[in-house]
Amino acid sequence: MKHVAQAAGVSVMTVSLALRRDPSIPADTRERVLATAARLGYRRNPLVSALMAGLRGWHPRGNDAHVIAYVESYAGALTRQQHATLRRFRDGAREGAAQHGYRLEVFRMSEEGLSEAQLKRVLGARGIRGVVFAPFPLTGSALTLPWDDHALATLGFSLARPPLHRAVNHQVHSFRLALAQLLALGYRRIGLVMSRHEDQRVERNWISSALLAQHEHAETDREFPLFFVEHVEREALLAWLRRERPEAVVSTEPGVQGVVQAAALRAKRPIGFAHLHLAERGSGCAGIDQNNERVGAAAIDLVVEQLHGNHYGVPANPKTVLIEGRWVAGRTATGLRRRG
Numbered sequence: 518m519k520h521v522a523q524a525a526g527v528s529v530m531t532v533s534l535a536l537r538r539d540p541s542i543p544a545d546t547r548e549r550v551l552a553t554a555a556r557l558g559y560r561r562n563p564l565v566s567a568l569m570a571g572l573r574g575w576h577p578r579g580n581d582a583h584v585i586a587y588v589e590s591y592a593g594a595l596t597r598q599q600h601a602t603l604r605r606f607r608d609g610a611r612e613g614a615a616q617h618g619y620r621l622e623v624f625r626m627s628e629e630g631l632s633e634a635q636l637k638r639v640l641g642a643r644g645i646r647g648v649v650f651a652p653f654p655l656t657g658s659a660l661t662l663p664w665d666d667h668a669l670a671t672l673g674f675s676l677a678r679p680p681l682h683r684a685v686n687h688q689v690h691s692f693r694l695a696l697a698q699l700l701a702l703g704y705r706r707i708g709l710v711m712s713r714h715e716d717q718r719v720e721r722n723w724i725s726s727a728l729l730a731q732h733e734h735a736e737t738d739r740e741f742p743l744f745f746v747e748h749v750e751r752e753a754l755l756a757w758l759r760r761e762r763p764e765a766v767v768s769t770e771p772g773v774q775g776v777v778q779a780a781a782l783r784a785k786r787p788i789g790f791a792h793l794h795l796a797e798r799g800s801g802c803a804g805i806d807q808n809n810e811r812v813g814a815a816a817i818d819l820v821v822e823q824l825h826g827n828h829y830g831v832p833a834n835p836k837t838v839l840i841e842g843r844w845v846a847g848r849t850a851t852g853l854r855r856r857g
Contacts (some may be wrong), residue, residue, distance in 0.1 A: 518559070525553040536827055575842075585619045585647040586640055586821055587611075592627040592656050597773060601796035602809055606651055606672055609813030616814075617821045619647070633662055633683075640667070646829070647820040650676050656718050665830040668823035670816040674720045679831040682823075686807035687839035688722035692767075693709035693778075695791050695805055696730055698844045699765050700739065702852035704789055708763030710744045710754065715769050723769070723793070751776055758788070764853055765789030772800065774849065789850035803847030812840045 518536075522529045527550060530733045535542045537551035538737055542550075587610050591603060608625065614621040622645075626636050640648065648664070650671040659678035670682045709727045716723045730741050742761040744754065748769045758780040760764075766777050766788060774790050781788040792804035823829065 521550065521554045521557055521559050521838060525550050526631075528846045529577065531638070547804055575690075577613040577825045578686070580851050581622075581643040581645050583619055584622050584638075584645050585610075585614050585649060585817060586645050587649050588623050588626050588636065589623060589651045589653065590625075590658070591651075592625075592629040597770065598794070598796050601649060602778065603796070605809035609810030610649055610817050611813075612810070613817035614815030617817065618812040619817075619821070621817075623814060633660060637662060637664070647824050650681075652676075656714070660732070663830075668820045668829055669818035670823075672812060672816050673718070675718060680835045682832055682835050683820040684812050684838045684840065685719075686794075686809075686812055687841045688719045689726050689778070691793055691807060691842040692723060692726035693804045694842065694844055695767055695793060696741075698803075699767070699791060699850060701767075702789070702850060704765040704850075704853050705738055706740045706742070706762070706764045707767055708742050708744060708758070708761055708766040708770035710749060710766055710770060710773050712749050714748050715746075751775060754831050755766070755780055759784070763788065765791065765850060767791050767793060788851070789853065791847075791850050795845055801848045804845055804849035806845050807842040808840050815840055 518532050519527055522532045522563065522834065525532065525545060527535075529545065532550055532554070535547040536554065539546065565804060570602065581741050587607060589607070591599065594604070594649040607621075611621040624636055624639070626633060631639065634815060640646075645669045648667065648670075649670070650660075652671075652673040657673050657677045658675055660676070664679075670684065672683065673685050674683070676683075709730075711723050721788075724745060725836065727741065727743055727745075731743070734741065742757075742763060744757045744761075746753065749768075750771070751770070754773065754776050758777065764783075768774075768790075769792065777790045790803065792802050795802060795804045795806045796809065798806075819836075823832075834843070
């Protein structure tokens, strides 16, 4: 580092701050130091970097370097599903931050909270470099300002631009696990109910998994009729249930469980149901717990990794961490006894 400082005509402290892309260093000075370091072949020791990051985390020096910002964007009334999901993400992120020696602080970026520009100013003034963006209400959401001085990660797929490191549930695994469990319970005709909106929020993982299941079992006695529509409406769903006569139904859509139960009463036959995203515990519904807490903690891991490696801004090669869910048995899918 001393050689870099001499070649660039700055102090060792300036080199240290520039290599960490500290916003207190003017952009032209920072770029000159980075170019000099690259020309001289300088590489930071990753073990020392991690150690110093840990020390800065536990002993902040006049700023909030020990804080990771957790940015939520939902505003107004939330459904029970949304509330439970966001709470579990947040709880997992808070626990994950604590394990790394950081404190999580929640910020609101919405019409009822901070604008993106205001958020950037607040984080810059406080020296907060690590940022996790919780899921956005709108699929295909985008940040409009440069975030070159921050280590970033997001939860889920709703934040489309810029492309960031992200932590998500492994939806393909969740879907296949649910089908495997229902098949093991004796169900052979399993209906798949989903809307295009819900599918778009998971990068088409639900529909691709459904089509794969149909392909894999094309030559067997197992069938997977698909109800894939723009919006799931009660009467259309009831008509589909009467026509297709599924023995069980899998979905993430709100309200589908109640429609399935009503159809079962009318038909005087049991119809199993499994939810692919059980955000609320203790509901008695069978399905997949997506391990939202672990997803939140994984996003923190991604940010801390960048902080320790002094990597800031939009990554050249974003990566996605997939967290597997777990099957939860419930009274809505207890199995199907077959005669003979």
